[in-house]
Amino acid sequence: xxxxxxxxxxxxxxxxxxxxxxxxxxxxxxxxxxxxxxxxxxxxxxxxxxxxxxxxxxxxxxxxxxxxxxxxxxxxxxxxxxxxxxxxxxxxxxxxxxxxxxxxxxxxxxxxxxxxxxxxxxxxxxxxxxxxxxxxxxxxxxxxxxxxxxxxxxxxxxxxxxxxxxxxxxxxxxxxxxxxxxxxxxxxxxxxxxxxxxxxxxxxxxxxxxxxxxxxxxxxxxxxxxxxxxxxxxxxxxxxxxxxxxxxxxxxxxxxxxxxxxxxxxxxxxxxxxxxxxxxxxxxxxxxxxxxxxxxxxxxxxxxxxxxxxxxxxxxxxxxxxxxxxxxxxxxxxxxxxxxxxxxxxxxxxxxxxxxxxxxxxxxxxxxxxxxxxxxxxxxxxxxxxxxxxxxxxxxxxxxxxxxxxxxxxxxxxxxxxxxxxxxxxxxxxxxxxxxxxxxxxxxxxx
Amino acid sequence: xxxxxxxxxxxxxxxxxxxxxxxxxxxxxxxxxxxxxxxxxxxxxxxxxxxxxxxxxxxxxxxxxxxxxxxxxxxxxxxxxxxxxxxxxxxxxxxxxxxxxxxxxxxxxxxxxxxxxxxxxxxxxxxxxxxxxxxxxxxxxxxxxxxxxxxxxxxxxxxxxxxxxxxxxxxxxxxxxxxxxxxxxxxxxxxxxxxxxxxxxxxxxxxxxxxxxxxxxxxxxxxxxxxxxxxxxxxxxxxxxxxxxxxxxxxxxxxxxxxxxxxxxxxxxxxxxxxxxxxxxxxxxxxxxxxxxxxxxxxxxxxxxxxxxxxxxxxxxxxxxxxxxxxxxxxxxxxxxxxxxxxxxxxxxxxxxxxxxxxxxxxxxxxxxxxxxxxxxxxxxxxxxxxxxxxxxxxxxxxxxxxxxxxxxxxxxxxxxxxxxxxxxxxxxxxxxxxxxxxxxxxxxxxxxxxxxxxxxxxxxxxxxxxxxxxxxxxxxxxxxxxxxxxxxxxxxxxxxxxxxxxxxxxxxxxx
Numbered sequence: 001x002x003x004x005x006x007x008x009x010x011x012x013x014x015x016x017x018x019x020x021x022x023x024x025x026x027x028x029x030x031x032x033x034x035x036x037x038x039x040x041x042x043x044x045x046x047x048x049x050x051x052x053x054x055x056x057x058x059x060x061x062x063x064x065x066x067x068x069x070x071x072x073x074x075x076x077x078x079x080x081x082x083x084x085x086x087x088x089x090x091x092x093x094x095x096x097x098x099x100x101x102x103x104x105x106x107x108x109x110x111x112x113x114x115x116x117x118x119x120x121x122x123x124x125x126x127x128x129x130x131x132x133x134x135x136x137x138x139x140x141x142x143x144x145x146x147x148x149x150x151x152x153x154x155x156x157x158x159x160x161x162x163x164x165x166x167x168x169x170x171x172x173x174x175x176x177x178x179x180x181x182x183x184x185x186x187x188x189x190x191x192x193x194x195x196x197x198x199x200x201x202x203x204x205x206x207x208x209x210x211x212x213x214x215x216x217x218x219x220x221x222x223x224x225x226x227x228x229x230x231x232x233x234x235x236x237x238x239x240x241x242x243x244x245x246x247x248x249x250x251x252x253x254x255x256x257x258x259x260x261x262x263x264x265x266x267x268x269x270x271x272x273x274x275x276x277x278x279x280x281x282x283x284x285x286x287x288x289x290x291x292x293x294x295x296x297x298x299x300x301x302x303x304x305x306x307x308x309x310x311x312x313x314x315x316x317x318x319x320x321x322x323x324x325x326x327x328x329x330x331x332x333x334x335x336x337x338x339x340x341x342x343x344x345x346x347x348x349x350x351x352x353x354x355x356x357x358x359x360x361x362x363x364x365x366x367x368x369x370x371x372x373x374x375x376x377x378x379x380x381x382x383x384x385x386x387x388x389x390x391x392x393x394x395x396x397x398x399x400x401x402x403x404x405x406x407x408x409x410x411x412x413x414x415x416x417x418x419x420x421x422x423x424x425x426x427x428x429x430x431x432x433x434x435x436x437x438x439x440x441x442x443x444x445x446x447x
Numbered sequence: 448x449x450x451x452x453x454x455x456x457x458x459x460x461x462x463x464x465x466x467x468x469x470x471x472x473x474x475x476x477x478x479x480x481x482x483x484x485x486x487x488x489x490x491x492x493x494x495x496x497x498x499x500x501x502x503x504x505x506x507x508x509x510x511x512x513x514x515x516x517x518x519x520x521x522x523x524x525x526x527x528x529x530x531x532x533x534x535x536x537x538x539x540x541x542x543x544x545x546x547x548x549x550x551x552x553x554x555x556x557x558x559x560x561x562x563x564x565x566x567x568x569x570x571x572x573x574x575x576x577x578x579x580x581x582x583x584x585x586x587x588x589x590x591x592x593x594x595x596x597x598x599x600x601x602x603x604x605x606x607x608x609x610x611x612x613x614x615x616x617x618x619x620x621x622x623x624x625x626x627x628x629x630x631x632x633x634x635x636x637x638x639x640x641x642x643x644x645x646x647x648x649x650x651x652x653x654x655x656x657x658x659x660x661x662x663x664x665x666x667x668x669x670x671x672x673x674x675x676x677x678x679x680x681x682x683x684x685x686x687x688x689x690x691x692x693x694x695x696x697x698x699x700x701x702x703x704x705x706x707x708x709x710x711x712x713x714x715x716x717x718x719x720x721x722x723x724x725x726x727x728x729x730x731x732x733x734x735x736x737x738x739x740x741x742x743x744x745x746x747x748x749x750x751x752x753x754x755x756x757x758x759x760x761x762x763x764x765x766x767x768x769x770x771x772x773x774x775x776x777x778x779x780x781x782x783x784x785x786x787x788x789x790x791x792x793x794x795x796x797x798x799x800x801x802x803x804x805x806x807x808x809x810x811x812x813x814x815x816x817x818x819x820x821x822x823x824x825x826x827x828x829x830x831x832x833x834x835x836x837x838x839x840x841x842x843x844x845x846x847x848x849x850x851x852x853x854x855x856x857x858x859x860x861x862x863x864x865x866x867x868x869x870x871x872x873x874x875x876x877x878x879x880x881x882x883x884x885x886x887x888x889x890x891x892x893x894x895x896x897x898x899x900x901x902x903x904x905x906x907x908x909x910x911x912x913x914x915x916x917x918x919x920x921x922x923x924x925x926x927x928x929x930x931x932x933x934x935x936x937x938x939x940x941x942x943x944x945x946x947x948x949x950x951x952x953x954x955x956x957x958x959x
Contacts, residue, residue, distance in 0.1 A: 052838065083742075091752070095742045099824050102831020104772055106740075119772075121834040148915030149755045156757035159708030159792040163605040198914035267705050268602040269947060271594055304538035309531050316587045319594065341594065372539040379541035379560055386491065387838040389772070443602070 026381055027408040029391065032227055036235065039215030039243045043399055044230055045222040047388055051121050053223035054392035055129050057137065058400055059114045060218070061211035063187040064330065065248055070196060072182075073154065073189015076109040077197050078207055080150050082116065083107070084142040086135050097132055101125055104389075109187045112329045113400040119389050123225045127233045134237035137212060144201040151197035158194055165266050169273045169337075169441045176262045177277045177333055177437035180251040213244035218399055223388040250330055253279070259436050266443025271319060272340045273441040274350055277333035278430050280325060283401045285410035290325070292422040293334060293430065295415060297323035298373040299365050299423070300356055301336060307356045311338070317345045327401055333437075334430060343442045350438060360427040364420040374415055381412075477680040479652045482848050483668055484660040486840075492564050493840035495658030496555040496575060497778065497848060500649050502629075503550045503622035503686055509637055510953055511629015514548045515592055516645045521546035521555060523584035525573035530584055533570055542567050544574060548627045549766075549779045551686065552852075556841060561662050572674050578646065585639045592628050593635070596950040600626075605792060605892050608702065608946070609710040612890035615955050616700050617714065617785060622686055625953060632952045653682025660844035691716035691783055694886040697936045699903065700955060703896040704946035709798035713805075713889040714787030717764060717881045721780075722853040727865045728877040729764050735817050735825045736808070737762025737788060740773040743828055745821075746788065749808060753922055754913070756801050757793035762786070764881075774836050777845025780852040786882065795894055799902050799909035802889070803932040810884035816875030826866055833862050885935070896943040903936040 031045045062075045085091035098105050103120040118129055161167045171186050178184035188194070219238075221230055256279055281289040300307060301323035311318045319339040326332050340349050385391050398408050474480070482495070498517070505512045521544045524530040537543055540563040545556040555575065559567040600608055611626055618624035628634075655678070657671050694715055719725050737744045739761050742752075746760035765784040770776030788805055817825070837846045837859060850858040893899055902909065910930045948956035 052835070095748075096824065099743045099828045100831075102828045102834065104774070104832065104835050105742075106773075119835060121831055145915050145917045149753070149913065149918070151914055152755040153751055153758060156708075156751070156755070156791065156793055159794065160606065160758045162708050162792065163603055163608075163706065165603055266602075269598050270602045271598050302538065303534045309534070313531050313534075313587070314583075316583075316590065319591060341590065375539040376541045379539075379563075382560065383491070383541060383558060386840065389838065 025409045026378060026412040027395070027405055029405075031405050033404060034231060036214065036238060038239065038241050039213075040234075040238050040241065041218045041403060042231065042234055043218060043220045043395070043405060044227045045220075045391060045395070045405075046225055046227055047223055047391065049223060049388045051123065051224050052388050053120055053123060053126060053129075053221065053225055054388045055118045055120070055126075055133065056220040056222075056392050056396050057116045057133060058218040058220060058396055059116075059212060060112070060216050060400055061248075062110045062112045062114055063185060063189070064112050064182050064250060064328075065211060066182050066185070066189070067248070067250055070193055071200075071203065072185040072193040073187070073197070074193075074200070074203070074207060075114055075211075076187050076189065077151065077154050077194075077200075078204060078212075079107045079109045079114050079116075080153060081142055081147060081204060082136065082140060084140065084146055084150070086139040087141045088139065089132060089135055094132065094136065097128075101129070103129075111183060111187060111326075111332075113396075115396050117392070126225050126230065130230070130233040131237045134241070137217070138238070138241045140208065140212070147201050147204060148198040151194075154188075154194050154197060155191075158188055158191060165270050165273055165441050165443070168264055168266070169275050169439055172262055172264050172441070173275045173277050173335065173437060173439045174333070176260050176439060177256075177279065179253050181253045181330060182250060183328070183330065183332055210244055210246040210248075213246070214238065214241045215243040215245065218403060220392055220396060220399060222392040222395070253331070256435050256437075259433050259438070261437070262439045264439070264441045266441055269444040270442070272343045272346050272443075273337070274340060274346055275335055275337040275439050276350065276353055277335045277437045277439075278432075278435050279331060280334035280430055282329060282331045283327040285402060285407045285414060288414060288418060288422055289426055289429070290327070291411065291414040292418045292426040293325050294377075295370065295373050295418050296360065296423050296426060297325050297334070298376065299369055300360060302373070302376070304369075304372065307352065311349060311352060317341060317349055327397070329401060346440055346442065354433075357427060357431040361424060361431065364424055367420065370418075370420055370423075377415060378412070475653075476682050477651075477653045479672055479675050479678075480656045481668060481672060482656055482658040482844060482851065484844050484847055485663065485665075486661050489662035489840075490561050491840055492559055492561055492659065492661040492663045493844055494555070494557040494568075494571065495660075495778070495841070495844050495848065497656040497658055498553040498649070499551070499654050499656070499685075500683055501549045501551045501553050502625065502627040503688075504649065504683065505625070505629065508633055508953070509629075509641060510625040510633040511592060511627070512633075512637055512641055512645050513553065513649075514627050514629065515589060515634070515637060516642045517546055517548055517553055517555075518588045518592070519580060519584060519642055520575055520578050520646075522588055524579035524581055525570070526577045526579050527573055528570065529579070529581070533574065536566070536570060540567055544571060547778065550623045550627075550781055552778055552780050554778045558840060564663060564667070568671070572671075576674065576677060580639060580643055580646075582639060585642065589634060589637065593631055596626065596628050596634075597631055601946050601949055605706065605708070605710040606789075608949075609712040609890050609892050610787075610789070612700055612702055612892070612949065612955075613712040613714060613787065613888060615949075616698065616888045616890055617691075617694075617716065619692065619954060621689060621691065623688075623781075623783070626950060630950050630953050649683060650678055651681040651683065652676065652678045653680065656848065658844050658848060660840045685782065688782055691718075691785075694888045696885065696940055697887055697889060697934060699889045699891065699900075699936060699941040701896040701899060701941065701943045702890075702892045702946040702949060703943055704892060704894065706892065706894050707795060708792035709795050709891060709893040710792045711790035711798070711802060711805075711889070711891050712787060713887050714785050715883070715887050717784050717786045719881060720765065720782065720784050720853065721849075721858065724865075725877050725880065726764075727862070728869050728873040729881055731822065731825050731829065731866070731869065731874045732812070732817055732878045732882070733762055733764035733786070734829055735821055736812055738828075739763065739767060739769065739775075741832075743825065746805060746808060750790070750801060750804060756797055758791045760788070760790050760805065762788045771839060771842065774842070777842065777849050780849055797911050798891070798893055798899065799907070800911045800930055802891075803909060803934060804929045806884060806887070806934060807929055807932045809882070813878060813882050813884050816878055817871060819871050822871040822874055826869065830863065830866050833859055892946060900938070900941045900943060903934060903941065904938045906931070906933050
């Protein structure tokens, strides 16, 4: 028997309500959440977008779950193994099914979750998609030989971006800034661990048992379908899936007490790069910290900021200047980064960023600028949600964090409450020199 | 204008029974044309200001001028506002001006909420019709363009670098034969006066199509058309392109750099475009052989899935740029097209084997055609997959523009009509007509280029090993054939140059 926790009080008034009664929510769609007894959560968003359905399966495991030594990159590797089929529907048959469906399909792995999507036309195909995907997640089957053949693909994926200095500097930043937490490595993992993946068949079975279970999974469906019909299919095909009841303990990073620094010599000519990370808070739709920092990032480092205008447009020292404060389940990094035009300007740009952070501790930002930032955030989000897939892909990021689409509205309500004083307080709290990690990359010496 | 609350836009986008009436204008070639796709009630408005010119219009010795000029409009100030002021005004609207430059077509793009249409358009109009052409913008944009070629493309993005070398090789001496960003020697000589002159020469009414999509007010297109009618009348005739040079056997260019991984792109000109009826059967063949980043690709199955060689392997029957998700981007229309194969980076030790494998598969396709079962599968696949192509405002208008360029009312509708009428024989006939496996341009980025050249020329066997000690017998047997598959590479057809020498001057670097 399913546990019903409807958060949708209104009927589906998608056809007319919004024009007459403008919503006050950034995520304006009606949705339902249900949970099966085995813990599988279902988020359904029926939308009047004719004939297109986005079917997402979100496993709340990513590289964050790679807490054991030598296992970096394993969540991503396992994402690849999830395409190997089952005894009833081997890979070739699964591929044939997707081919005939004409679906847009793939998977991706992040720090916190792994997502598998099938975007397709025709609601008459929904049951078959639910059935085939349920079979894949419950009955995945592969041999050790199949794993050994797939493992080098990851090495190939690593090589696909081996010429990217952006990836290298980000790897170095995380590796330097974190001591113990699994955020220390990227989702792709260390090359040495990737090269050992062919030997990890047994661990892969353990990984599946722990994390590929209904109590760690959210099924998200958006588009042209009937909710009750969807639930009938889901109960029929997912009820036999056993929960794992596994509780992950991620190691806590010690509080950083000394500034850190690292440099990477890139072998060929490249524009020099700089990244500065500060340990920051985890995602929250209740505490003001992360919301205030999100706004700070925009105020101080977006295209409209005085520092961007100075370094990128006026002085032309930098090609790019940006801030990235990722939403993560555990405390992560607040990162400022820049592609600089000349090696000799790296120090200058670094000093300018630190000076700006000091200024934010001393001076309040203007109310006008804060209002512009809030406006930008709202329009930016709204711009991206014009398709079922746009809705589903944005929502996947948030329901991984809080399991409820309503978290987006709560977050934006928090943004509305952030004051200039909150921003000053957060700058003081997080942007201490002793909490910083500076990494640089420059190249061309080998040529 | 009635203001809509911006929070409501997402619901509106998906929910309202849009009243859709697409239309395009074609009249006097000296005057403006338009592509309109009104979606009544939609709270967003998309802009596409299309230019029927591109990098193929660059004067010789000034390669990169088209992109530099158009970047001055998209990323520089207008007469009334500096770029700094523009960014400040755009920011609260979450708006910007995008730019894409291709060989014969360029497009400025933008999207805003209906709330902001007037504010946005007033700025956009001045950026395009009354550009500031300031020296500091020029210096910034030109430096960025040079840095992109010299450092980013050559040093930091080997997959794209490989595709661009293929373009240099395939179109040597042809108006398509340089990167849209040009080359460093030419860029260093280009002056602000060159930019102004290019703008004056090509910003003619007849070269411009105003594209609008979404819930704009009924009278809005007239206003835009009136504003853009301030441009001089006239048009630039479509380029009279020379015949595409077919490869002389297997022509290889190797860019050498210190790298653990090899990137490969290869291809040859094909004498058809989307306008041809033959495009549809050949599309099925291309999708079967190498659909972009989808499991349906045969190359993907053989090279990645069966052997774990790299991240993916694909093929295209015309110029392909990835758009949202993995669907094709629009507004890259060209008169001349080419077939290409993209082998994603793989360990250097396996480069010869995989090159052989891809060409062996191509040979098999040319000789044996598409199997009947696969034909039926891929036909159905494309019928369904193409239904996902046009979802966003930009995609919908983009496909409308491309449809009209190639002479269709609605190309995606045409797909639904044409594909079901095709037979396996149609596909195989098109393969025989347009594909071959003997004359191919091959671009490679790798380490120790001389060793690869020697191995290619001598047809040295190229066995590979697997982490899996129990590889299926049929794959190992097939490998024995692949590892000695003969490639007719003549030494005079292999050119090697250091990666750092590409894009310094026009064309390919001089080689020994």
